[in-house]
Amino acid sequence: MDADRRIAGVDEVPEDGTLLVTIRPTDPDGVDDADGDVGRDADGDPEAEAILTRAAGEVAAFRNYCQHWRDTRLDTDDGAFVRNGEVFCQKHGATFEADSGYCTFGPCEGAVLESVGVGVVDDAVYLEDDDYEFVRLGPAERDDDGGGSRIDFTGS
Numbered sequence: 117m118d119a120d121r122r123i124a125g126v127d128e129v130p131e132d133g134t135l136l137v138t139i140r141p142t143d144p145d146g147v148d149d150a151d152g153d154v155g156r157d158a159d160g161d162p163e164a165e166a167i168l169t170r171a172a173g174e175v176a177a178f179r180n181y182c183q184h185w186r187d188t189r190l191d192t193d194d195g196a197f198v199r200n201g202e203v204f205c206q207k208h209g210a211t212f213e214a215d216s217g218y219c220t221f222g223p224c225e226g227a228v229l230e231s232v233g234v235g236v237v238d239d240a241v242y243l244e245d246d247d248y249e250f251v252r253l254g255p256a257e258r259d260d261d262g263g264g265s266r267i268d269f270t271g272s
């Protein structure tokens with residue numbers, strides 16, 4: 117396995133939260149800047165984010181934006197809220213299965229988070245998705261606060 121694609125040890129992926137990582141799309145033209153997890157590095161090249169989850173020992177990864185308002189990030193740099201194997205969107209409370217990304221409740225019920233391919237070798241998580249390169253642990257470069265700028269119906 118290519119060491120450049122090693123993301124983290126399996127033990128570094130929390131079961132009660134998410135591990136946020138920056139990835140770079142291999143096709144810059146395939147990036148939608150409206151997605152909340154997209155940023156630009158110092159050279160202006162696009163970066164995106166993935167959240168890693170671990171449910172019942174299985175690691176999965178998804179792009180870090182909600183299926184309801186795509187400009188809303190699920191993990192706003194401090195780990196998304198995860199309970200009973202479900203990832204919560206803190207904007208309107210949608211819940212997504214941590215292993216499949218399927219939305220079980222909320223305004224986008226039935227939608228599925230955009231999957232990012234990862235695999236485990238020797239207790240380490242590797243990026244296996246040819247659509248992305250691994251950049252670093254932590255958030256993508258962006259100008260705003262990354263939490264989604266729209267005001268929801270609660271005023272938050």
Ligand code: FES
Pocket residue numbers: 182183184185188205206207208209210222223224
């Ligand atoms: S933005 Fe995620 S549930 Fe509305």
